[in-house]
Amino acid sequence: MMKNKSNRFSLWIIAVFLTFIVFSISLDQAFAHQPTLSSWVADDPDDLDTIFSAGDTLTITFGAATNATVGPIVSQAAIDGNYTFGGTVSDGTYTGLWTDATNFQITIITTGTTPVLTTTVVTATAGNTIGIAGEGAGADATHTLDPAVTTSALTGDFGLKKKTGGDIAGISPSYSTAFAENEYPISIGDTKFKQSQLAFAVPTTVIETGKPVQVKLLIYDNDGPSYIAQVELYTNINGLFRDVSHSDTHIVYKKGNPTTILDPNGFFSDVVLSSSVVNQKLQLTYEITFAKEMEKSDIIIQARDAANNVGILTVSEAWQVIQAPTVVETTDTPTDEPTDGSVPGEIKVKSLNVEKASYLKDEEILFFGTVDEYKFGTAITIIIRNPSNNFLTLISTTPDKDGYFEAKTKLDSKFKTDGTYTATAFADDQNRGTQAIFYFSRDAPIPTTVKTSPVQSTQAEPTTPKPRSSPSFVDPEKDPQSYVDRYNNEERYREWFDVNFPDYTIYEAVGLAEPTEEKVPGWIKNNAKWWSEGQIDDGTFVSGIQFLMTKKIIDIPDLPEQASEKARPSFVDPEKDPQSYVDRYNNEASYKEWFDKNHPDYTIEEAVGIPEPIPGWIKNNAKWWADGQISEDDFVGGIEWLVEQGIIKI
Known part of the structure; x- marks a missing residue:
């Protein structure tokens, strides 16, 4: 009898022990499959200011590798599905990118409510899909981030830029200090305003849709124009309350960064922003084309210097946009001409280049290239990977109407390893991007055996003979x-x-x-530089070259003979704007196909009698020549090509 009791007791002990093991394993599995959030860190990659602003990054780091896909850009909607940010950030716009399986980087496009360092917390949402590596996207809720425990307070900084002289509070950027009688802080179209005039009612500029209007700003800072870090233009402001908090449409200039545009209503069809220095003041020139009507609206300008001193300029009821009148046109092509249009395809990066093959620590590297077509609002992302092919950093920019883009970054402390780095530029998918490579060294002499990418454009270093003894x-x-x-x-x-x-x-x-005997006078370099920087247009530059060549000031030996101008095809109406034909050719696939088939010996520009656009690389040549980076012969070679192609006519 005692033996049976002993056996039963032994079996009971075994059963309890097995139950405990199974329960422990279940707990271990449940908790081991829930990722943890280690940190949330703010950073300003360019350190141009000390405020939360466009271009700043917020990086979330996990305690272990996750199930995330590294590389593709993550939309704001997908980010908001996984995280909340303590009531801040989400009212702005941003994108994300998994730089590796444990780090998720959010890049701010336009700012919302500013998060507070050491206070604002990132928290996982209840429906998040962030699981551990090797598992699917969170089908089992016990395998994803737990909102109850997965939080992290924000650390880091929004920039480390410090004022080097004077009081940190400083003096705000000004729209009247040091202004000459003929200088105006703002002009809209042909109307110019002094700041003193803006205290009273001013005429409203009426703008038609589809017709570009030019807005110019002139801003003074007591520390010089380079100290102005950011300028914001706010509009669509009307009604009872008229301040920037009631504007949902703005254009932001940030020194060293691409233009940022917030336009949820679709008012703009095109915005081109350029900057220059005029009489020790920062001049911003906006070329804005409206796509739809806008009621009478104020314009508010906020200019910030690097110490975050803000100067404000308000133009009440500055402009109103009305619908352009509809023009009914008769057909100007043969009856068999197709009239249906087509939607442009995906934007592709055709080329990516760097200025030279090798760089040292703290140098600035300029990336430049082209896309296959211009599309308003397209952003180009450039990802840089280190010699181990690990993500290092990214920068972004936008192409101009010629499809040309450029972006700069400083080779700072992030670049820790000597070796060959890879840059990939893409519009939508980095797997279909275009690459360039460059060699980086912290302090050692640059190896002479560095090989460059086939797509990379570099200037070979000239070899010089050993000097003779005197x-x-x-x-x-x-x-x-x-x-x-x-x-x-x-x-x-x-x-x-x-x-x-x-x-x-x-x-x-x-x-x-x-x-060396120069064919081109030295002062011409100024014109070339201004043109390359967009301060004078193509027509002005070409007219200057035509005049100089006609007067033999520029005398190019063995200049190729220029073909005579072709007769206009019969379908061209001389009373019609020739640009309308070019626009149809560029925007309607069927029209392009019809033209190419019926007029194979013409370009569309030749057919309608307008100059062909000057390729972006000619502008590069002009800039490099003006800066002494290429020889005069290289620049003259570009001019010869323009003459050969009939873009410059003598």
Whole structure:
């Protein structure tokens, strides 16, 4: 009897033990499959200001690898489905990117409510899909982030830029200080305003849809124009309350970053913003085309310097947008011409380049390239990976109407390893991007064996012969130019030198570079630079080159003979705006197909008699020549090509 009781007790002990093991395993599985959130860190990659602003990043780091897909851009809706941000951030706009399986980086496009460092908390949503690596997207709720325990307070900073002189509070950017009588802080179209005039009612500028209007701002800062870090233009402000908090439409200039546009109502069809310095003031020029009507609206300008001092300018009822009148056109093409249109395809990056093959720590690298077509609002993202092919950083930009884009970044402390880095530029999917490579070194001499990417455009370093030793008469303590001056001005000295040193030129003898004979006067470089920076248009630049070539100021030897101008095809109406034909060709696939088939010997620009657009690389050449990065011969070669193609006519 005792034996049976003993057996039953033993079995009971075994059963309890097995139950405990199973229960422990279940708990371990449940909790082991829930990711943890380690940190939430703010950063301003360019450190141009100290405020929460466009371009800032918020990086969420997890305690272990997750089930996330690394690489593709994550939409705001998908981000909001996984996280909440303590009542802040979400009223702005942003995108995300998994830089690896444990780090998720959010990039701010337009700011909402500013999060508070050490206070604002990121929390997982109840329906989040962030699971551990190797599992699906959170089908089992016990395997995803637990909202009750997965939180992290924000650390880091919104920028470390500090004012180097004077009081940190400083003086706000001004719209009247140091302004000459003929300088105006704002102009809209042909109407210019002094700040003193804006205290009273001013005329409203009426703008038609589809017709570009130019807005110019001129802003002074006591620390110089380069100290102005950000300028915001707010509009669609009307009604009883008229301040920036009641504007849902704005354009933001941020020094060193692409233009940021918030336009939820679709008012704009195109916005081009350029900056320049005029009389030690920052000038911003906006070329804005409206797509739809806007009621009378104020414009409010907020200019911020690097210490976050803000200067405000308000123009009450500044503008009103009305619908352009509809023009009924008769057909101007043969009856068999197709009239249906087509939707442009995906934007693709055609090329990505860097200025040179190798860089050192703290240098600035310029990326530039082209896309296959221009589309308003397209953003180009450039991801940089280190020699181990791990994500390092990203920058973004927008192409201009010629499809050209450029972006800069500083090779700062993030670049820790010597070696070859890869940059990938893309519009939608980095797997279909275009790459360029460059070599980076922190302090060591750059290897001569670095190989560059086939898509990379670099300027080869010229090789120079080993310098010859100077003749014995040359005193190394004496200014070498003095010998050259004697040779050029004293006939007997020149004869003595030529007889005694027939194997030298005077420049070789004293160790100076031989002067080069320039075909193009040096002052022309200013025009080339202004054109490359968008301060003068294509037509002005081409007209200047035409004049200089006609007057033989620019005298290009062996200039190719230019073909005579072609006769206009019969379908072209001389009374009609020729640009309308070009627009149809660029926007209607069937029209393009019809034209190419029936007029194979013409470009659309030749057919309607307007100059062809100048390719972006010619602008690059002009800039590089103006900056001394390429030779005059390289620049002249580009001009010859323009003449050959008939873009410049003599």
